[in-house]
Amino acid sequence: MDNLIYHIRHLKHFYNTHPALEIDQLSISQASVVGLIGPNGSGKSTLLKLLGFIDRPTSGEILFKGKSAEPFSDAVRFRVTLLTQTPYLMKRSVFKNIAYGLQIRGDSNHHQERIYEALEMVGLPAEAFAKRQWYELSGGEAQRVALAARMVLKPEVLLLDEPTASVDTASAQRIRDASLQARREWGTTLIVASHDWQWLYEICDEVLHLFRGRLAGSGNESIILGPWHPRDDGLWEKILNDGQRIVVSKPPERDAAAVIASDHIIVRLPGDEDAPRIPSLDGIISRLILEKCSRQIIAAILVENFPITAKFTQTQVRNMGLYPGQRVKMYYDPKSIQWI
Amino acid sequence: MNHISEGFLTAVQLLIRGDAETYSAVSATIRVSGYSISVSLILGIPLGFLLGYYHFRGKRQVRLLVDTMLALPTVFIGLLVYAFLSRRGPLGEWGLLFTLPGIAIGQTILALPIVIALSASAVETMDQHLRITLISLGANQRQLFFSTLWEVRHSILAAALTAYGRVMTEVGISMMVGGNIKWHTRTITTAIALETNKGLFSMGIALGLVLILIAFIVNLSVSFLRKRS
Numbered sequence: 001m002d003n004l005i006y007h008i009r010h011l012k013h014f015y016n017t018h019p020a021l022e023i024d025q026l027s028i029s030q031a032s033v034v035g036l037i038g039p040n041g042s043g044k045s046t047l048l049k050l051l052g053f054i055d056r057p058t059s060g061e062i063l064f065k066g067k068s069a070e071p072f073s074d075a076v077r078f079r080v081t082l083l084t085q086t087p088y089l090m091k092r093s094v095f096k097n098i099a100y101g102l103q104i105r106g107d108s109n110h111h112q113e114r115i116y117e118a119l120e121m122v123g124l125p126a127e128a129f130a131k132r133q134w135y136e137l138s139g140g141e142a143q144r145v146a147l148a149a150r151m152v153l154k155p156e157v158l159l160l161d162e163p164t165a166s167v168d169t170a171s172a173q174r175i176r177d178a179s180l181q182a183r184r185e186w187g188t189t190l191i192v193a194s195h196d197w198q199w200l201y202e203i204c205d206e207v208l209h210l211f212r213g214r215l216a217g218s219g220n221e222s223i224i225l226g227p228w229h230p231r232d233d234g235l236w237e238k239i240l241n242d243g244q245r246i247v248v249s250k251p252p253e254r255d256a257a258a259v260i261a262s263d264h265i266i267v268r269l270p271g272d273e274d275a276p277r278i279p280s281l282d283g284i285i286s287r288l289i290l291e292k293c294s295r296q297i298i299a300a301i302l303v304e305n306f307p308i309t310a311k312f313t314q315t316q317v318r319n320m321g322l323y324p325g326q327r328v329k330m331y332y333d334p335k336s337i338q339w340i
Numbered sequence: 341m342n343h344i345s346e347g348f349l350t351a352v353q354l355l356i357r358g359d360a361e362t363y364s365a366v367s368a369t370i371r372v373s374g375y376s377i378s379v380s381l382i383l384g385i386p387l388g389f390l391l392g393y394y395h396f397r398g399k400r401q402v403r404l405l406v407d408t409m410l411a412l413p414t415v416f417i418g419l420l421v422y423a424f425l426s427r428r429g430p431l432g433e434w435g436l437l438f439t440l441p442g443i444a445i446g447q448t449i450l451a452l453p454i455v456i457a458l459s460a461s462a463v464e465t466m467d468q469h470l471r472i473t474l475i476s477l478g479a480n481q482r483q484l485f486f487s488t489l490w491e492v493r494h495s496i497l498a499a500a501l502t503a504y505g506r507v508m509t510e511v512g513i514s515m516m517v518g519g520n521i522k523w524h525t526r527t528i529t530t531a532i533a534l535e536t537n538k539g540l541f542s543m544g545i546a547l548g549l550v551l552i553l554i555a556f557i558v559n560l561s562v563s564f565l566r567k568r569s
Contacts, residue, residue, distance in 0.1 A: 054475050072480055082476040088469035091491055100487075101477040149477060159476075 004066070005030040005157060005189050006051060011060035013046055013213075020046045021057075021213045028191065030156075033183060035200030036193040038210035044193035045085075047210065048159045051191060052082035078105055081155045085162040087146035089134040094119070097134065098149045105153075118152035119145075121181060123174035140171030147175055151182060158182055160192045164199075176203075201291045201298055211257060216340055220262040220291075220298065222308040223340075224248075226255040235334055240304040247279040249334045256339045262311040264336040267299070268329050269320060280331045283308060285324050288317065301328060343541050350542030351549050362543065364523050365531040366550050372440045372514070372527060373507045376447035380455045380503055383448075385496060388459025389485060392466075403460070409453035414446075414512030421446040421517045438519040443527070446513035451503035458502060462495030463488065497562055504558060508551065 008026040012019070021043040028034055036044045049055045050062060053071045061068050069076045081101075089097050098115045102108070116126035122144040129137075129145070137145060143163065150158060160179060164172035176199060182188040194200055200207055209216040211223050228236040228251045238246045248258050268275050270282075283301040291298050297312045299322065308330060312322065322328075354362050391402060423429050425437040425445070436442035470491055474484050489496060511529040518525035520534060528547045535543040 049472070052472075052476055054472050071475065077480065078478045080476070081478075082472060084469055084472055086469055088467055088473040090470070090473070090487070104478050104480075104483050146473075153478070 003030045004028065005064065007063040007066070009061050009063070011050070011057050011062065013050060013055070014058045019213055021050070023047070023060075023215055026208075026215065028189065029205075031183065031187040031189055032205045033180075033190045033192070033203050035204035035207040036191065036210060037195070037197060037200060037207060038216070042210040043213040044210055045161050046213075048082055048161050048191065048193055051157070052080055052159045053077075054082060078153070079156040080159065081150045081153060081157070082159040083143075083147055083150055083161065083163055085165050087143045089137070089142055089145060091134055093130070094132045094134070094137070094145050095130040097145060098152050101149060101153045114152055115148075118148040121151050122148045122178045123170075124148070140167035143167050144171055144174055144178075147178060151178060154186050155182070155188055156186075157189045157191065160190065160194075162194055163192070164194065164196060197298075197300070198287065198289045201289045203292060205293055211259075211340060214340060216259055217261065220309050220311055222260045222262070222265075224258045224260070224306070226251065226253075226257065228254055228256070228258075240306065242304045244281055244304065245279075246281065246303075247334055248337050252339050259338040259340055260308070260332055260336070261338070262298070262309045264332055265308065265310045266331040267301070267310050267312070267320075268331065270327055270329055272329070275329065276331045278331050278333050280329050281308070283328055283330055285322060285326045285328060287324055288322065297322075301330060303330070344545075347541035347545040348549075351546030354543065354546040355550065359546075361522070362531075362546055362550070365526050365528050365547060366554075368440060368525060369508065369527040369529070369551075370554070372443045372447065372518075373504065375441065375444035376451055376507050377500065377504050379444070379448045380451035380507075381500055384452050384455025384499075384503075385459050385489065386485075388456040388499070389463050389489065391456060392460035392463030393488070403457075406453050406457050406460070410457055412450065412453070414450060414510045415516065416512075417446050417449050418513040418516030421449070421513065425517065437517065438521060438525055440518070440525060443514050443518040443525060446517045447507040447510065450510060450513060451507050454503040454506060455499050458499030459492075459496055462492040462499065465495075466492055494566060497566065501559065501562055505555065508554065 004027050006026070006028040008023050011021065011023045013021040036047065038044055050057050053069060053073070053076045056070055063069070064076050067075055090100065095115055098118055099111055102111060102114070115130065119126040119129055124141065124144055147163070158179060163175050167175065179190055179192070180203060183190050192200065207218055209218065209221055216223060224238065224246055226238065228238055228248060230236050234250070236248050236251055240246065251258065266276055281303045283303040285299050286302045286307070287300040289298045295314070297314060297317045299310045299312060301308045301310055310330065391399070391406070421442065422437065424431045425434065425442050426432055436445065466488065470488060471484070474487050479487060509529060511533055514520070514527045514530045515533065518527065518530065520526050520530040528551050532544045532547045
């Protein structure tokens, strides 16, 4: 427990009366890399803003290194920093933008040297960029300058909210490299919200799946939205556009979201005689990704246009000869479905 | 048309010659507008920031009140201030009626809503990511306030200019609260009104030219400052 950097207890956050986030317990270890995945509006940005102590939660508390902390408190002010998807650069030069954080810390040691280092870290030639004004940058460059403004502070926690979503490939790569360098060199805890599953599974010690403001698991789940319709056999179903039926146990309400853990999905090649006698769906493998922590392979399988996640060992992938584009059959037990 | 062209000619002569009466009105105007705009900015910018930045119960009603005060007629402000500062009024003991500070009080009431409303709009329309950026770079509440104002400095300057233009050119408050006393509380605008009533167009036009010149110098300085920042 000693190496926890965050511990969340009974957290609830509302925007006016709209519930945005509800997390009962969550712990994050120091120097870990944690990924947040989930659709738009699932609460990723809200969670990052709360972890960055930008906003105060409506109720519950966030412990930082075991102590309760809140916005502007000395315990967190100079330790945690957040980079948003849309960077905001102040109306001043690149140099002054990066120097801002140092200035408010009253830190005047080797300003220029450190600012130049931060620029080089995000892949921008320091001499050429330091003097540029905020309006003389492309979107990708602005995002990299914004990251450099955080890197120069050598933060204990770096929160990244979809940092590569609106930048070009080269900038995205630089942002990824610089974030990991921070972790490697200074032991910075990285918490990254992104739709880039591949990147997250590659770098993260842990991936958290947020859905409708709640933690839905560790990222290896498939979430299927209703509405659900009753069948004659007591089960319920959702009919997809291609005519396939997703059969489930009785949902708590018509529009509930079904969660199928990847462990509960059995994948077989079409025509396999050893198929289990439970409901199945036809799909196509769209991506195979290596999960860093488990060394297992995550497969994203498209059923109609719906992504379902399954997990394989490397041996299974090799033996079955799986590859993106291959047709497969997925089997699942309706009783294993969780509802949120 | 002759009286107009003659007016312009005499105006130039009065200004070049350094006519004492003209310069007394110019000095009174600059001093009184200086007092009122200073107080309006000192009070109005923080209040505008609070109004634009924070969400609180009754914010919409406060905003409506401030916006309504933008349309306050100067003669009505003059009347109110006169009523308060006159010997029978609650602030009669202060002896501010027919003085430049008395006029400045009225002009502050005129300028304050302009500064508050325009500053609030500037802060309200500011990119929401600025707040997140400043806090996540480690700013405390005071640094957040000043850095935010610095980011919207051009809009705040525009608010200050608009308010200054309004106090410089108003007649009602200066006339009613100041009493248009020669060498004492006569401002450029009250002098123009008086001289025109007397049929002395040249003096009126001279003072009008000075008013335009002051406005030009102020705008030029602001434009220079804006370019430098």
